Amino acid sequence: MYKVMIRDNMSPIAREILEATGKIEVVVDNNKASNEPEVLAKIIGEYDGLAVRSGTKVKGAAFQNPGRLKVIGRAGIGVDNIDVPAATERGIVVMNAPGGNTVTTAEHAVSMMLALARHIPQATASIKGGAWDKKRFMGTEISGKVLGIVGLGHIGRVVASRAQGLEMKVVASDPYVTKEAATSMGVELVTLEDLLTRSDFITLHVPKLEETRNLIRKESIDKMKKGVRIINCARGEVVNIDDLFEALSSGKVAGAALDVFPQEPPDFSHPLFSHPNAIFTPHLGASTDEAQDKVAEMIARQMVSYLLDGVITNAVNFPSISMELIGPMRPYLILAERLGSMMGQLSRQATQLSVTYSGAVADFDTRVLTHAVLKGFLGAFTDTPVNYVNAPYRAKVKGIKVDETVTQKTEDYTNLIRISLPGVKGALNEVWGTIFAKKYQRIIRLGEIYVDAIPEGAMLIIENEDRPGVIGSIGNLLADRGVNIGRFHLGRREGRAICMVNLDTPVDDAALEDIRKLSNIISVNYIRLD
Structure with missing residues (x-):
């Protein structure tokens, strides 16, 4: 539970x-x-x-x-x-x-723009104060004005649609949107500088990033039309409120409507909050039932x-996997983690990890698979909990550089995951794995030797000289100790061989040492792929 x-x-x-x-x-x-x-x-x-x-x-x-x-x-x-x-x-x-909250926030931005254009909050306060001052609250029409949208994401696009319904001319600045995409929405895509110089109203819809912090400041305001009106329903840090106050006081900016602030709740003693041409709401952009x-x-x-x-959707610290993809992707996730674990158990000195995806596996979000590789690799030699989320962080802390390559080239297999340890010497510094029939995992190469092994459970990985009697002596030694062999896979190349042995029962250190003493044995490694 x-x-x-x-x-x-x-x-x-x-x-x-x-x-x-x-x-x-x-x-x-x-x-x-x-x-x-x-x-x-x-x-x-x-x-x-x-x-x-x-x-x-x-x-x-x-x-x-x-x-x-x-x-x-x-x-x-x-x-x-x-x-x-x-x-x-x-x-x-x-x-x-x-x-x-896309529609709600977009509607709030449009509401703020309309309230700003017609001085609705100030007029309401005046009426409640017992005054009837029509001349004081002369407004401006929205129709025919240029609205500049900074950030044409989900919210910015809804704002654009609503503004077009109000017969505004909409221009937008967004480095991640193509001109073709903007044109299909009836929006003219322009540079930020062009937007600042042309817009009668400017509404902000950008995330809080280092490059968007203080995006609206003295230097950017100086490029704007005299009498521009600014709306911010995005992030408070995007607008420098000191510079905004100065621009309001000088008349450069005719009005400002803010729903968000650098600090929330803000410092109400700041002079901006008493300026007659500024209106505010307490971060209500998403506040509808x-x-x-x-x-x-x-x-x-x-x-x-x-x-x-185990399905991850809309995570900000991990690539999302949809319900539709998790099924087809699961065998590759398991394979990637087991290949990583194998490399981690075979070599604990690596400072660089190279992962290559080719063929059908490249159709998936390979970032997720690399997380799985790192989870297996790091989990092999650390007692600190490692999972898909924190694996890249743990690798960075340990100074392990990770290189990822994705290619549609298939070579001899329809899909292939290759992991190599460039800085590690020895014959066991690379492993290749594949999926057969969309679900069966196989190790197809270890080092320079091709094999056909199933990566699961307790396994012995033995390098040996390719001489008669080696396999028999290994089998006899294990049998003498009551260890049953589940599968035995052999690969050979130029006088050397690799045995990959799946075991039904684990072996102890004494048995491993005895195998190492057998004739023609080069190395013996015992790993677990659970």
Whole structure:
């Protein structure tokens, strides 16, 4: 029975979905005192999953004793309240729910733009104050104006569609969108500088990245039209509020509408909050009943898929695998992990790992397979827990360089995974594996010698001179010690041979030492591929 904690007054839909499985116990804890990392640290270790919105701070001290925690689900898109690197280091999947609040956030941006254009918040406050001051709140029409959208992702595209319905001319800047894609939406794709100089309204829809921090600052504002209006429903760090205040005060910027701030809650003593041409909402972009139901449903279903089926969707620290792909991909995942484990057990001195995927396996997201290789490789010689999520981090900490090559070239096999250890000397520094009939795993080459072995269970890997009597002496020695051979695979090349022996029962160190003493034996390795 798995156990999941739901926090931050999440929609009850999440609890319903989790409990409906009959395999997940749910605890709802909306105590704000345990939003803080120090308090959270005392309780999360007994849970397999943690579902949060933006209130709970899963950072720093929260990871002191993660215990059973396997997955953190953020019902929303932003993960600013979660220390993703710390979670990754501990092998905890961090998921979000992108798309669940797309329409809601886009509608909020358009609402802010309209409110800004017609001074609706200020006029409302004036009326409530007993004044009837029509001349003071002269607005501007939206129709025919140029709207510049910075970031043409999911939300930006919905904003574009709504703005076109208002008969605005829409231009956009986004380095990850092609002109053809933008044109198909009726949007003119331009450079950021062009957008700044042409737009009457500018709305921001970019993630928080180093290159987007302070994107709107004095230098960028100087390039804008006099009288421009700025809307930010993305991330607070995108706008430098000191420079924005100066631009409002000088009249360069006619108005600003902010839903997000560099610090939340913000410092209300900042002069921006008393400026008459600035309007605000307290991060309400995703705050509709419909959006909260959608993101709660998304994150609950994703957590169920991961906990019960091992399917990872919308993870921010691991490549996602859809339910449709996990079945066909599973044999390759197992093979990749076992090949990595074999290399880790054969050579624990590697500082470089080269992985090549060719043929049909290249159609999958090979990043996931490389995670599996690293999980097997590192798990062979470390007592620190390693899983698919934290394997790349563990490799980096150990100074292991990982090179990945993907090619459709098939050579002699329809699919092939090759792992080599470039800096390791010796005959056992490379392994090739393949999948037959979409499910049967085979090792087809070890070092320079071709073989046909099944990578599973306890195995002996023996290098020997290709002389008469070697196989018999190995078999007799194992039989004398009551060790039954399940399978025996032999490969030969230029006077040398490799025996790969699947064993039904394990062997002890004394038996291994006796095999090493046999004539014509070069090396003996005992590995386990469980």
